[in-house]
Amino acid sequence: MLSKAISTLKAWFPAPAVHAHCDGPCGVYDPSAARINAEAVLSMTKKIMDLEIPATSDKAAWITYENTLSRYVAIKEEQAQKAKEEILILWTDYFKPVHLDKYPDLHDTFWKAAKLCSACKVEVSLQHAQELMEAVQKIHNMFWATKDRDVSWYTAS
Amino acid sequence: MLSKAISTLKAWFPAPAVHAHCDGPCGVYDPSAARINAEAVLSMTKKIMDLEIPATSDKAAWITYENTLSRYVAIKEEQAQKAKEEILILWTDYFKPVHLDKYPDLHDTFWKAAKLCSACKVEVSLQHAQELMEAVQKIHNMFWATKDRDVSWYTAS
Amino acid sequence: MLSKAISTLKAWFPAPAVHAHCDGPCGVYDPSAARINAEAVLSMTKKIMDLEIPATSDKAAWITYENTLSRYVAIKEEQAQKAKEEILILWTDYFKPVHLDKYPDLHDTFWKAAKLCSACKVEVSLQHAQELMEAVQKIHNMFWATKDRDVSWYTAS
Amino acid sequence: MLSKAISTLKAWFPAPAVHAHCDGPCGVYDPSAARINAEAVLSMTKKIMDLEIPATSDKAAWITYENTLSRYVAIKEEQAQKAKEEILILWTDYFKPVHLDKYPDLHDTFWKAAKLCSACKVEVSLQHAQELMEAVQKIHNMFWATKDRDVSWYTAS
Amino acid sequence: MLSKAISTLKAWFPAPAVHAHCDGPCGVYDPSAARINAEAVLSMTKKIMDLEIPATSDKAAWITYENTLSRYVAIKEEQAQKAKEEILILWTDYFKPVHLDKYPDLHDTFWKAAKLCSACKVEVSLQHAQELMEAVQKIHNMFWATKDRDVSWYTAS
Amino acid sequence: MLSKAISTLKAWFPAPAVHAHCDGPCGVYDPSAARINAEAVLSMTKKIMDLEIPATSDKAAWITYENTLSRYVAIKEEQAQKAKEEILILWTDYFKPVHLDKYPDLHDTFWKAAKLCSACKVEVSLQHAQELMEAVQKIHNMFWATKDRDVSWYTAS
Numbered sequence: 001m002l003s004k005a006i007s008t009l010k011a012w013f014p015a016p017a018v019h020a021h022c023d024g025p026c027g028v029y030d031p032s033a034a035r036i037n038a039e040a041v042l043s044m045t046k047k048i049m050d051l052e053i054p055a056t057s058d059k060a061a062w063i064t065y066e067n068t069l070s071r072y073v074a075i076k077e078e079q080a081q082k083a084k085e086e087i088l089i090l091w092t093d094y095f096k097p098v099h100l101d102k103y104p105d106l107h108d109t110f111w112k113a114a115k116l117c118s119a120c121k122v123e124v125s126l127q128h129a130q131e132l133m134e135a136v137q138k139i140h141n142m143f144w145a146t147k148d149r150d151v152s153w154y155t156a157s
Numbered sequence: 158m159l160s161k162a163i164s165t166l167k168a169w170f171p172a173p174a175v176h177a178h179c180d181g182p183c184g185v186y187d188p189s190a191a192r193i194n195a196e197a198v199l200s201m202t203k204k205i206m207d208l209e210i211p212a213t214s215d216k217a218a219w220i221t222y223e224n225t226l227s228r229y230v231a232i233k234e235e236q237a238q239k240a241k242e243e244i245l246i247l248w249t250d251y252f253k254p255v256h257l258d259k260y261p262d263l264h265d266t267f268w269k270a271a272k273l274c275s276a277c278k279v280e281v282s283l284q285h286a287q288e289l290m291e292a293v294q295k296i297h298n299m300f301w302a303t304k305d306r307d308v309s310w311y312t313a314s
Numbered sequence: 315m316l317s318k319a320i321s322t323l324k325a326w327f328p329a330p331a332v333h334a335h336c337d338g339p340c341g342v343y344d345p346s347a348a349r350i351n352a353e354a355v356l357s358m359t360k361k362i363m364d365l366e367i368p369a370t371s372d373k374a375a376w377i378t379y380e381n382t383l384s385r386y387v388a389i390k391e392e393q394a395q396k397a398k399e400e401i402l403i404l405w406t407d408y409f410k411p412v413h414l415d416k417y418p419d420l421h422d423t424f425w426k427a428a429k430l431c432s433a434c435k436v437e438v439s440l441q442h443a444q445e446l447m448e449a450v451q452k453i454h455n456m457f458w459a460t461k462d463r464d465v466s467w468y469t470a471s
Numbered sequence: 472m473l474s475k476a477i478s479t480l481k482a483w484f485p486a487p488a489v490h491a492h493c494d495g496p497c498g499v500y501d502p503s504a505a506r507i508n509a510e511a512v513l514s515m516t517k518k519i520m521d522l523e524i525p526a527t528s529d530k531a532a533w534i535t536y537e538n539t540l541s542r543y544v545a546i547k548e549e550q551a552q553k554a555k556e557e558i559l560i561l562w563t564d565y566f567k568p569v570h571l572d573k574y575p576d577l578h579d580t581f582w583k584a585a586k587l588c589s590a591c592k593v594e595v596s597l598q599h600a601q602e603l604m605e606a607v608q609k610i611h612n613m614f615w616a617t618k619d620r621d622v623s624w625y626t627a628s
Numbered sequence: 629m630l631s632k633a634i635s636t637l638k639a640w641f642p643a644p645a646v647h648a649h650c651d652g653p654c655g656v657y658d659p660s661a662a663r664i665n666a667e668a669v670l671s672m673t674k675k676i677m678d679l680e681i682p683a684t685s686d687k688a689a690w691i692t693y694e695n696t697l698s699r700y701v702a703i704k705e706e707q708a709q710k711a712k713e714e715i716l717i718l719w720t721d722y723f724k725p726v727h728l729d730k731y732p733d734l735h736d737t738f739w740k741a742a743k744l745c746s747a748c749k750v751e752v753s754l755q756h757a758q759e760l761m762e763a764v765q766k767i768h769n770m771f772w773a774t775k776d777r778d779v780s781w782y783t784a785s
Numbered sequence: 786m787l788s789k790a791i792s793t794l795k796a797w798f799p800a801p802a803v804h805a806h807c808d809g810p811c812g813v814y815d816p817s818a819a820r821i822n823a824e825a826v827l828s829m830t831k832k833i834m835d836l837e838i839p840a841t842s843d844k845a846a847w848i849t850y851e852n853t854l855s856r857y858v859a860i861k862e863e864q865a866q867k868a869k870e871e872i873l874i875l876w877t878d879y880f881k882p883v884h885l886d887k888y889p890d891l892h893d894t895f896w897k898a899a900k901l902c903s904a905c906k907v908e909v910s911l912q913h914a915q916e917l918m919e920a921v922q923k924i925h926n927m928f929w930a931t932k933d934r935d936v937s938w939y940t941a942s
Contacts, residue, residue, distance in 0.1 A: 021193070021197070022197060022232050022235070022236065023232075023395075023432050023435050023436065024197070024200070024201060024204070024228065024229065024232045025436070026197045026200040026201050026204070026232060026236070026314075027200050027314050028193060028196040028197045028200055028313055028314045029193075029313060030189065030193050030313035032187065032189045032190075032193070033189075033190060033193055036178070036185060036186075036187050036189070036190055039185045040178070040179060040181070040183045040185045043181070043183040043184050043185055044181060044183055047181070047183070048534060048538065049534065053527050053530060053533055055527075056527065056838050056840075056841065059838060062838055063833060063834065063909050064908070064909065066854055066858070067833070067858050067908070067909045068907075069537055069541070070541055070854070070855055070858040070859070071181065071858060071862060071906065071907075072181065073537070073538050073541040073542060074541070074545060074859060074862065075179050075180075075181045075183060077542060077545065078179070079179065079183070081337075084406065088402055088406070088428075091425070091428075092398065092402070092425065092428040092429060092432065093432060107421035107422070107425065108421070111405070111406065111421065114402075114405075114406040115406060117406075118337050118406065118407060121337050121542065122337065122339070122539075122542075123535070123538070124534050124535065124538045151311060152309065154308060156185055156186060156187035157183075157184050157185045180866075180903050180906050180907065182907070205691060205695070206691065210684050210687060210690055212684075213367050213369075213370065213684065216367060219367055220362060220363065220438050221437070221438065223383055223387070224362070224387050224437070224438045225436075226694055226698070227383070227384055227387040227388070227698055228387060228391060228435065228436075230694070230695050230698040230699060231388060231391065231698070231702060234699060234702065238808075241877065245873055245877070248896070248899075249869065249873070249896065249899040249900060249902075249903065250903060264892035264893075264896065265892075268876070268877065268892065271876075271877040272877060274877075275808050275877065275878060278699065278808050279696075279699075279808065279810070280692070280695070281691050281692065281695045335507070335511065336511060336546050336549070336550065337546075338511070338514070338515060338518070338542070338543065338546045340511045340514040340515055340518070340546060340550075340628075341514050341628050342507060342510040342511045342514055342627055342628045343507075343627060344503065344507050344627035346501065346503045346504075346507070347503075347504060347507055350492070350499060350500075350501050350503070350504055353499045354492070354493060354495070354497045354499045357495070357497040357498050357499055358495060358497055361495070361497070370681050370683075370684065373681060376681055377676060377677065377752050378751070378752065380697055380701070381676070381701050381751070381752045382750075384697070384698055384701040384702070385495070385701060385705060385749065385750075386495065388702060388705065389493050389494075389495050389497060392493070393493065393497070465625060466623065468622060470499055470500060470501035471497075471498050471499045494709075494746050494749050494750065496750070519848060519852065520848065524841050524844060524847055526841075527841065540851055540855070541855055544851070544852050544855040544856060545855070545859060548856060548859065552651075555720065559716055559720070562739070562742075563712065563716070563739065563742040563743060563745075563746065564746060578735035578736075578739065579735075582719070582720065582735065585719075585720040586720060589651050589720065589721060592651050592856065593651065593653070593853075593856075594849070594852070595848050595849065595852045649821070649825070650825060650860050650863070650864065651860075652825070652828070652829060652832070652856070652857065652860045654825045654828040654829055654832070654860060654864075654942075655828050655942050656821060656824045656825045656828055656941055656942045657821075657941060658817065658821050658941035660815065660817045660818075660821070661817075661818060661821055664806070664813060664814075664815050664817070664818055667813040668806065668807060668809070668811045668813045671809070671811040671812050671813055672809060672811050675809070675811070699809070700809065703807050703808075703809045703811060706807070707807065707811070779939060780937065782936060784813055784814060784815035785811075785812050785813045
């Protein structure tokens, strides 16, 4: 009934225990989504750096190279963008004012992580890609600590 | 040089060890992506079933109810679609003919999992949502077995 | 040449004057994008509240009502999501550490604005929709002040 | 009730005063959205033209160059596409037959503007990028004139 | 070489024979894409009208009904939007000034077709959905006539 | 009423005659969507191979070349991805267990077709692009045979 619906609704937002990855709130979030994207950014960064550059006079080799490099840059871009989105969802939707006591540097942690995603797009930098992985791991640890759960950090690649 | 580029390229596709989640191949895949989406489908399914239906004569309550229900259905739809996409990427890009020896029912496993995603859209069914979680877990086990790694199955919600 | 390319690249990031709305950096940003989306959220919120609820026994009227309401909720959702994205691009890509002196509450301003976007999705609330417009206006003022420009705040609707 | 719902619905479409940017109709439109995208097209066009081309023998410089150029072309593409979409929304959803008296060349204006977006994709042309800005400004003036409002034309970059 | 590249480039745009569905120009276009979307709009419109409305007191039936109706409206919306996009690509990218002699009402034909897409979103109207099919068929005939080809009009449903 | 709604719902899924291209089920599907995308992949593949490679010392020619090549690779990528999606929708949503009697190699046909889409992305291969067209034609024939209809295979380019 009406009063039950209203009290239920109020319990959702801005209740401290609400976490959403889709603004439902559906109660499902997992930093592994951001981790997968960050792993791809690192992988593509390495692959771009490993490509041999053929001579432009060798047409077939040049086409293969340009097709491959172009795709790698685009995939790096897309994965860095997705990593940024996943990271920001955690900041805007999961973390709440109650978490600021335990993590007074919460905003700065997320700001830096998002800016690292941009750096990985703008540059082909192994350093930034590794820093991004570390930033995501830091967020992974903070996240699971707030839920009092011990979920291992692992990489798929 | 050209010959090195070509042999490198040939090693990628259709080499048995190539796995991609973005057709790079970037070498990063993790069934946890599909698992997160499936968890959200289950969560939204439960939330839809738990909503109290107010009287249409109570305008404020009715608007709240319709806004909430409408959003829940849309999020369930979106998450079921994403789960389907993640599942299919594994089938088309990760699994290779060499895997058919160990998993002769590979195609049927994935076909059924994808059809379960559709069922979760078309219906509000706790049974199908749970079957989808089981299908994703089966795929998780197959996937990590092919990589000789023991990665725990866990849920974020 | 290499040194010129490197010094040019370093000048872009994290140089204080870099602003991007597409991680180019392309140097183009304008809070009016977020403003348009916020106006639409407010507009749809009002329209949802104004709809008359017909009797379910009147099939034709009921279908019209459900089609309209469903679409309004979906458009409100989409526009609130776009507003959130536009707001976050400003936070992650435009604003830099140098701005924290003048705006020590920068992070909190953006955090609250993003959470208002979520509130406008989850609820049908004139209050939150208006608060969102005010949050965007506050960001508009901060933004143009950092650029030493006086660009009027206006609404299109 | 039914008759009120129907007369309300009829008032929306194709009433001469209906304007939408999201087919709500939500009543919110602003050519500044198209203007921001067009500014980015111009900005990226200039940036592409300004890049120094290193020697392919300098691997690090070449990777930086290709990453940067590839991204610039992709951003130019994306922004030109968005500009086209925003321009077309105005043509299909905002402008109505009643406007043809005042603007007999309405269709041609929009047709040319859309084709300019394509030209900016297909070429790296400062001329076309500037013509696109002029086309958007022309549309800005027509738009606000139909609403009897004087909204300044300004650029964010 | 340079002169060859330039003459090739000039031959593409605004050459009268250039047609693109992706601004490549890739030279591939087919109104059947728009036709498939329009068929789906018609199909969903009929399905919405055929749904029986249960009593709100029957919770299970009500949830099924709302899930189904909500999805149908969303799919109708998505398909009408895609139809609009496919129609507009033909107008902006395929048709050229040379076609205006044979089709002086070209702009109006496309304007009306796009506005029909909006009407099909805003209303649940069998009439508009059928008019949209007729508009697409008219465009199909114009298109293939300009290519001097006789491609049958058929429907998939 | 309830029983009618339930029997109608059960008739949709998993009834053998249900076919959807949007999980409605809307009953509209047509392999021509996949065919259009595959044609574009072939067209872009040819265009990439036909581009002349200018000297890097000729800046204007080099910019034109890189802009064009970059766009062609991106469009090939996008169209190959869309072809893959359209192909998979047929496999997951249209084809049912009842079809396995007539087409025991159904899964393998679709698996290979999807992997060809990936090959067309990863390589610039006329052979793979033509094989993809053949794979789509095979699917076209299977599809219309299951519907007892004779719909001609034609290409738009």
